[in-house]
Amino acid sequence: MENGNNRSIYIISGPYGVGKSTITKELTQEMDKVALIEGDQIKLMFKGKTPPTMGEEASIVWRNILSLTWNFVEENINVIIDYVVGTEVEWFPMYFSDLNVKIYYVVLSADENTLISRLNERGDDFLIEGSLMLLNQFKNFLPNKDYLYDTTNKRPVEIIQDLKSRIDQFCL
Incomplete structure (x- = not known):
């Protein structure tokens, strides 16, 4: 998926259970000079008796994703971002x-039954309601229209090969 000497940022989004982490981790195995930024790992840094509000948390996580991405790109390291993206897709790029950076945005999706099954299989049934809400939001958020990719009935290796063969379609 790399573009020779060009620096690239790959933003992989989607609801819980759609395969973001699986796909991003496998993508890193196929690339040279790449950093994987997992937004959920940044969220795990919050400690203490009084956590930030959801809005504060989202803002802090995205500011850190932005800073880390900038630092890696400055060092000519490609970046893959694994996180749920909302309106950030409108300001992040x-x-x-001003840099010679290509940014790719892929919103993974799947049908509701597939998401429910995947979340149940991994013991995350408490995420089902939120995942289905996010699925609906992603599908109805106009900036996502051209970047949706359905993972229903596809294995990770198929998804990666397909994305690689048509990655330019996901360029912002």
Whole structure:
């Protein structure tokens, strides 16, 4: 998926259980000079008796994703971001507009039954309601229209090969 000497940022989003972590980890195995930024790992850094509000948490996580991405890109390291993306897709790319960076955005999706099955299999049934809500939001958020990719009935290796063969379609 790399573009020779060009720096690239790959933003992989989607609801819980859609395969973001599986796909991003496998993608890193096929690339040279790549950093994987997992938003959920940044969220795990919050400690203490009084956690930030959800809005504060999201803001802090995205500021850290932005800073880490910038630092890696400055060092000519490609970046893969694994996190749930909302309106960030509208402002995040502009921070890199002066650099020679290609930004790719893929919103993984699946049908409801597939998401429910995947979350049940991994013991995350408590995420089902939120995942289905996010699935609906992703499908109805106009900026996502051209970046949706259905993972229903596809194995990770198939998804990666397919994404690689048509990655330019996901360029922002």
